[in-house]
Amino acid sequence: MNCILCNSDKVKVLEDIEPSILKKIYEQKKIKVGHFFKSEKLNLCECQSCNLLYFAPPAVGDGVFYGELQQKIQGYYLKEKEDFVLAAKHIKQGESVLEIGCGEGNFTNYLKTDNYVGLEFNEDAIAIAQKKGLNVINQSIEDFAKQNPEKYDVACYFQVLEHVPEPNQFITESLKCLKKGGKLIFAVPSEDTFLRYGVNLFLNAPPHHITRWRDTVFTEMQKSFPIKLKGIFHENLHEIHHVFYLQCTIYHKLRSLLGIPFKNFVRNNNKSYTLFKVSFILSQIFSPIYFLFNKDAIGQSVIVVYEKV
Numbered sequence: 001m002n003c004i005l006c007n008s009d010k011v012k013v014l015e016d017i018e019p020s021i022l023k024k025i026y027e028q029k030k031i032k033v034g035h036f037f038k039s040e041k042l043n044l045c046e047c048q049s050c051n052l053l054y055f056a057p058p059a060v061g062d063g064v065f066y067g068e069l070q071q072k073i074q075g076y077y078l079k080e081k082e083d084f085v086l087a088a089k090h091i092k093q094g095e096s097v098l099e100i101g102c103g104e105g106n107f108t109n110y111l112k113t114d115n116y117v118g119l120e121f122n123e124d125a126i127a128i129a130q131k132k133g134l135n136v137i138n139q140s141i142e143d144f145a146k147q148n149p150e151k152y153d154v155a156c157y158f159q160v161l162e163h164v165p166e167p168n169q170f171i172t173e174s175l176k177c178l179k180k181g182g183k184l185i186f187a188v189p190s191e192d193t194f195l196r197y198g199v200n201l202f203l204n205a206p207p208h209h210i211t212r213w214r215d216t217v218f219t220e221m222q223k224s225f226p227i228k229l230k231g232i233f234h235e236n237l238h239e240i241h242h243v244f245y246l247q248c249t250i251y252h253k254l255r256s257l258l259g260i261p262f263k264n265f266v267r268n269n270n271k272s273y274t275l276f277k278v279s280f281i282l283s284q285i286f287s288p289i290y291f292l293f294n295k296d297a298i299g300q301s302v303i304v305v306y307e308k309v
C-alpha cells in the first residue's frame with residue numbers, strides 16, 4: 001500500500017504489532033476496541049519518501065469510543081492552551097479563520113478576530129459552542145470546501161490530523177478553503193520528543209492515533225501540497241508530563257545500555273515492559289531534581305505554520 005500522505009510506494013514496515021496487545025490494554029480500562037481491528041495484523045509503517053509513520057491497515061475509533069475515552073481516561077481532554085497561544089500569534093486582527101474539529105471552540109478565546117467558523121461532529125460540543133455564540137456547524141471538510149473555495153485567511157486544526165485515516169485528502173480539502181497566501185496552521189503530537197521512547201502508549205496508536213509526525217515530514221510536505229513552510233514550533237513540557245517524560249527518557253537510556261531492542265508494543269511479561277515500569281519508579285524519585293536543571297525540556301505537541309502558494 002502506498003503512503004497515505006505523499007502516495008510514495010517506498011514504504012517500510014518498522015514493526016509488526018499484535019492487535020491483541022492493544023485490545024488487552026483497552027480491556028483493562030474497560031473500553032472495547034476489538035471491533036475496530038478488522039485484520040489480525042497491524043503494521044507500523046515508515047514512508048521512506050516523506051518520513052511519515054502510520055499504522056496499516058487503518059483501525060479508526062468512532063464517537064462511542066471517544067465518549068468512553070473522555071469518561072474513563074483521566075485528563076483525556078487536556079486544554080490545548082499552548083497550541084492555541086502559539087497559533088494565535090500567526091493570526092492577525094480581522095482575519096477570517098476556519099477551524100476543523102474545533103470541539104467547544106476554545107481556540108476563539110485566543111483570537112483577535114470574530115470572523116470564525118468551526119467544523120465539528122460532536123453534537124454536545126457544538127451545542128456548548130453555539131451557546132457561547134460561536135459559529136460552529138456539523139459538516140465535513142469535504143462538503144464545506146465545495147461551498148467555500150478560497151474564502152479563508154487561515155485554516156487550522158489542533159490535535160486532529162493524527163486521528164485522520166486519509167491525511168492527504170484532509171489537508172487537500174482544508175487547503176481548498178484557503179485564499180492564495182493564506183495560512184495553514186496545525187498542531188500534532190511530535191514524534192521527535194520523549195513520546196517515541198514510550199512502551200505500550202496505547203493512545204499513540206489505533207484506534208486513537210493513525211499517524212505519527214516527525215519534523216522532517218513537515219519539510220517534505222512541501223513537495224506534495226501547494227504550501228511553503230513558515231515555521232515549526234515545539235511547545236514547552238507541561239509540569240503534569242514531567243514524570244512521564246523522565247520515564248521515557250530513563251527507559252531509553254537503560255534499554256540502550258542493556259542492548260534490548262526497541263518495540264512500541266509488547267506483552268506485559270516482556271522484560272522490556274518490566275524495564276519501562278522500573279523506569280517509572282526511578283522517574284518519580286528523580287523528577288524533582290531533574291527538572292531543576294532541565295527547565296526547557298520539549299513537550300509533546302508541535303505547531304506547524306505554512307503559507308498557501
Ligand SMILES: [Zn+2]
Nearest residue numbers: 003006047050
Ligand atoms: Zn509519504
